Amino acid sequence: MAILSAYDKLIENNQRRIALLEKMAEEIYREWFVRLRFPGHEKVKKVKGVPEGWEIQKIGQLLIHPSSVAKP
DSSP: OHHHHHHHHHHHHHHHHHHHHHHHHHHIIIIISSSOOTTTTSSOOTTEEETTOOOOOHHHHHOGGGGSSOOO
């Protein structure tokens, strides 16, 4: 029974670690791509609110629908 208890504690600990890592990943995403404070952002010129060289596009312009891809 002590072995199962030890495994339960390890599982709980790993679940907490996973939750923390997920929160960190979400915060890094927000920091870099929402707030535009990515590494080196201080040196980048912004044009119309986005870094120079970036374009604002609708998601549909960036994705290819699977049915439009040629099949071999």
